[in-house]
Amino acid sequence: MSNILENWEQKAKDKQKANKQFLEKLNSRRGKGVEKLLPKLHDEAFSKIDCLECAGCCKTISPRFKAPDIKRISKHLGMKEATFMDTYLKIDKDEDYVVKFSPCPFLGDDNYCSIYDVRPGDCHNYPYTDSYDFFKRPNITYMNSTTCPAVYYVLERLKDEMKL
Numbered sequence: 001m002s003n004i005l006e007n008w009e010q011k012a013k014d015k016q017k018a019n020k021q022f023l024e025k026l027n028s029r030r031g032k033g034v035e036k037l038l039p040k041l042h043d044e045a046f047s048k049i050d051c052l053e054c055a056g057c058c059k060t061i062s063p064r065f066k067a068p069d070i071k072r073i074s075k076h077l078g079m080k081e082a083t084f085m086d087t088y089l090k091i092d093k094d095e096d097y098v099v100k101f102s103p104c105p106f107l108g109d110d111n112y113c114s115i116y117d118v119r120p121g122d123c124h125n126y127p128y129t130d131s132y133d134f135f136k137r138p139n140i141t142y143m144n145s146t147t148c149p150a151v152y153y154v155l156e157r158l159k160d161e162m163k164l
Contacts, residue, residue, distance in 0.1 A: 023138035042130035045153040055111035062098035063122030076118040
């Protein structure tokens with residue numbers, strides 16, 4: 001197999017429409033074992049990708065901050081919840097709390113997260129390459145394929161494995 005990750009950003013942009021269609025096909029194959037491939041492909045992707053070299057997710061998109069996240073993070077930072085929310089968060093069009101600015105204010109110059117141990121659930125689960133959420137939200141997944149090399153890698157490997 002050729003080097004999937006070579007020039008992955010451009011390839012991901014070029015393949016967005018095809019990847020969306022592929023994910024929609026996979027979603028219709030629920031229960032046919034497709035999801036069983038994800039843990040292996042997730043591990044394979046992350047054996048080749050170091051998040052600290054990229055941090056594309058933290059630089060371009062925001063996780064949702066749910067009430068337990070806000071409580072946990074504000075406590076960790078020694079801030080009142082209202083102060084934390086006023087300082088760092090805004091409400092988006094889906095009425096979710098997200099960071100006010102990109103890159104994430106908790107991302108350091110070294111691509112380390114200053115709140116990693118208490119990060120939001122969305123950050124903990126991202127990029128969803130090892131769970132059924134990968135198929136459940138095809139629009140988010142194909143968009144994430146242009147942000148995260150692991151998502152792009154897993155998509156390409158799934159295409160190879162499934163021959164759809």
